[in-house]
Amino acid sequence: MDLKKLLAPRTVAIVGASEKEGFGGDTCRNVMAYADKDRVYFINPKRETVFGKKCWPTLDSLPEDIDLVVICTPQKTVEDLLRQAAAKGARGAVVYASGYSEVGTPEGKAATESLRALCKELDIALMGPNCAGFMNYIDKVSAFAFISEERDRTGSIGIVSQSGQLCLSLMDSPATGFSYSISAGNCTVVSMEDYLQYLVDDEHTRVIGLYMEGATQPEKFVSALRAAALKRKPVVVLKTGRSEKGSRVAASHTGSLSGADRMYDAMFKKFSVIRVRDLEELLATTQLFATLPALPQSTGFASINLSGGETGMCADVGDMEGIEYPDFSPETIARLKELLPGYASPANPLDTTATISYDADVYASVLQTVMDDPSVGMVVLGYTLLHEIADPAIIYMTEGIEKVAAGGRMKPTAMLPFVESTRNPTYATRLAKAGVPVLPPPLYAFPALRHLRDFIRYKPEEHTLDMAIPAPAGKKEHRTLSEFASASILKEYGVPTPEGGVAKNADEAVALAEKAGYPVAMKISSADIPHKSDMGGVRLGIRNADEVREAFALIMDNAAKNAPGADIDGIYVQKMLAPAGMEVIIGVNNDPQFGPAVLVGLGGIFVEIFRDTALLPAPFGEAEAMAMLESLKAAPLFKGYRGKAPLDMEALARMVANVSRLAAEKRDEIAELDINPVFVYEKGQGVRAADALAVLKA
């Protein structure tokens, strides 16, 4: 399958060419407006010309081979046309027709299967069905079923959307520029993941905007994200389903904290994918990346505004989003004092007062002064591009910006309006040409700037860009292991567990206890008894051989009485752990698509009430595990809180990383793993898994 034939074809045939409203007419209208027409053939047996361009009766009648066929005719004609197109060399096809899997009927499903098989047979990369088509603005290929007002939309944002409706909304926004806009439809043949990889590889695409409902090809998806991360190409994803309950079948204690959607979040973080909450945020973020001539060299922002109110908003909303406004240097402040009215007090965010916005030279000098400050990586100019109210400020400000840009010491700059300003496309376009994006108002703008900052901070070499994608799930039954068996797996991977072992009889129990050292705990060992205490299967604080024997008899007695059918391995004798400085939980949940992710958090109320946990897909290293710990709100508790001794974060990070290695290597065996509690001791004293429960896949 060759996506070039679909997305960047040399020759195109439009079947069902027409001048009427509808798929055929709208596609032809777009071809006439946007496409390189010489490489397009219109097909319609009933017409001589369409919009003055020659029409051919059939695909067969065309004078040369084609790469792409765009089928504007109804579902029943599709398969026959695909065969005809293939005979004329076509290896790409766009099918608008609906009536396939999206209708949810057996007929729809059958039509889908048939279409998929045919495309495989003919080696055709098919977009859709049930899609709105695509625009390739770079090569001027138009195969799109909705008419847009004529405007040059060429740019560097590549869009893939599983919804046509959202594609339309994006293309409708002024001052935007796209490389590709792809309404992917049902993705029956070419998948969302294929398009994503194509845009990652495409040199004309600087930033990718993706609307997805979910991935269906995890390996391809991860591979595309990895490639983007290594290339440092931003991928901005709108994925719905945050609020819906995950599809997990089994819900374990920690599992409920790491549902399917949280897995996407964690994965996106790993690969520096920017996740947005709605379409406007996607547009703002992609446009910011696409319009800036270069990314900021550092993450310090300077905010420049014309009034105190605007400055206050930038301070407040910026702070809410974690934007840092470094203090200006004394030189910058001194120079600003010369440039600004006496009553202005230069600081960052800066209120220049409105007066300077009426003098392009002064405005340029202020801007240049701020840009020359070494702590400033990027400048955000607060100003509403007024449309209905006459205020010449924008003229002088734009001239000022253009002067600075011409001077060669420009730093990345964006314009921030306080009410929505896309209604002033004249200045939005002029500023975009100067490399200055016009953002939406603050509640969209500052998240977009935060995404930019996070993207700049990300270093691919600090992340393990692997995921442990599991084999497709087979049986759904799961099997719980005993504590000892669970601990044994942990031990294999260097995770410290209590010393001890399983005793079949009292003598063995005494021997194990003497070896481990008193006091010991003794617990019934059986995969059939997950709640050991409830049936009298646990004895703690045992101090000598006599007590061991006594406990052995008592526990076995209780087991016989309270769990008569249970398959009993023996009794797990373990050294009692010293009280911990803190108790932590570590969990592994194995996502059916993307494999295991490791969750870490403080136990009890921290997890249950404050949901203070970190999640990262396995595998990963100690530095990444440490970053997880640091990301917890409760992180200060590790570091000598209120005069207590600092705890062994390093040992805990090592343990979390080891668990991630275990989870990755055993991704096809372990469904869930719950280490709860983990005892964390003072710095240098290490950590221990005090209890563990593994659930196997089969």
Place this chain on the structure above:
Amino acid sequence: MDLKKLLAPRTVAIVGASEKEGFGGDTCRNVMAYADKDRVYFINPKRETVFGKKCWPTLDSLPEDIDLVVICTPQKTVEDLLRQAAAKGARGAVVYASGYSEVGTPEGKAATESLRALCKELDIALMGPNCAGFMNYIDKVSAFAFISEERDRTGSIGIVSQSGQLCLSLMDSPATGFSYSISAGNCTVVSMEDYLQYLVDDEHTRVIGLYMEGATQPEKFVSALRAAALKRKPVVVLKTGRSEKGSRVAASHTGSLSGADRMYDAMFKKFSVIRVRDLEELLATTQLFATLPALPQSTGFASINLSGGETGMCADVGDMEGIEYPDFSPETIARLKELLPGYASPANPLDTTATISYDADVYASVLQTVMDDPSVGMVVLGYTLLHEIADPAIIYMTEGIEKVAAGGRMKPTAMLPFVESTRNPTYATRLAKAGVPVLPPPLYAFPALRHLRDFIRYKPEEHTLDMAIPAPAGKKEHRTLSEFASASILKEYGVPTPEGGVAKNADEAVALAEKAGYPVAMKISSADIPHKSDMGGVRLGIRNADEVREAFALIMDNAAKNAPGADIDGIYVQKMLAPAGMEVIIGVNNDPQFGPAVLVGLGGIFVEIFRDTALLPAPFGEAEAMAMLESLKAAPLFKGYRGKAPLDMEALARMVANVSRLAAEKRDEIAELDINPVFVYEKGQGVRAADALAVLKA
């Protein structure tokens, strides 16, 4: 001072009338475009006419008295003109000129004082100086210094802004309608609080939008907010300064958690004032209130969209903002199944699929069906009003909405675009006329809907609409009380404290101990020794008379040695408290402007790391105190967490309410109060203030 003369004058004189750009010219241009011209006199000794309208040489020469003078001329002319205007009966004035307190110089300050004194002498309500003026759209009075594109902006939003720049941005937004738009400037004479009260009283103003930097007249401010709350008139406030450190001088443990800005938050909640984060959110929220013909009767929202992606966004962003989408009734679902394509699955949020948007009748039927569902209070229609892309859906949808509106069973409805849609003013205006506001995209729209929901839920009768505004602060020195003295104040107000008293000698100590019952704690009692333990001033767990005598001698000895200069009251002998189910802190911080607010939270990490506290201005009752406790994230810990016994929340609420009464009544005495910890026992067992520290104002 009569604000009617300023804001709704019968007659107006514009001094400095002109046709040139600038204050005079722009004001006259606006008069010609918007004002009831017959009641306006232009004044300019050098011109016969301005824009064809007769010009008078001086105020003195006018044929009748005037209510309002608008002074467009420079600062040096202002005072003389005010005297002339007053002689012609003027009691209102607008002064655009700058050069007053805003320039921060001694001259500016002197000019301000002089202006204030003159207005007092002449009884003139003066707007500004250093302002952009105002528009009264209801009575067609225009005294505004910036030109706007001609359009009827009459509506029911009343705007007061301490920034002219923000006023311009608001007026620039299409499909908005205002009753008043006031750029208040320096507020030297008429204060922001005066304008606010005026708009609360004004019957044409349905919703108030206020940009404020801070209040300067707390009594008036609170009085206006109370009036608005009782009238159920929404006040939407943008107040900057969230991120800036409060101006408090003394920082106490709890004080740092209830800084000046948080006081505004707490006060706004009390009076149901809607606080927004930026100007676009202010605009979206005021417009939502102003455009809906009536407020929803219940807080269940229905979301209707044309695609799965849009439905997903509404589900996700709605959930993020706490919007509730109740399940449709079986009847609604059955009816929707008839109306929608077979593959649609009716639920709330609803994906109707795009097909129905091309049939006004079907769209109307779907809309009506959803509105008829008893759980639905308001409907949100997701659709981007496309502007550049031809999609006839909006035609049919708008017709459908109009059909439903005409049918008489309309419920409140808003339109939600997914990228910004104000560029399509045609449909925005047509929808607004049908009572359907067009919101900004989701990250603004859902917060606005949440504000609406909170406003509907608020019942003024459930809130104590009083604040304990203190007398203006005198001396800045504060005086710390001893624990016993602090506890004594608490006791007066029914707050349970440990039994005991201060002993001057060992015999008294024994007597107190025997009366309280052993074991007791003994603590040095001195306002000069806040850190009692550090100097050996505390002994715990004392079990008999001998131990009391021994402890008495020891503590006195330590005090003499370690705090030689301290003024010692004696030794505080108190009954040791039983261990608590939970420890809570209660703090009072006395805001210099708005008086005391009570803070409550769980002690230790809950407050310090998770900042899980509630704050409410005093006074308030037990039900409000209980609502504070319920608002804590940690609230589940009170209610029998993990099998523990439920705690005495009622007693705690009573204590918090009592502390609020204390704080309100002693607002001119107590600067700070810190009760830390409060021991909370099991249900029915009450609470105790285990330690307390009061700081007096003088």
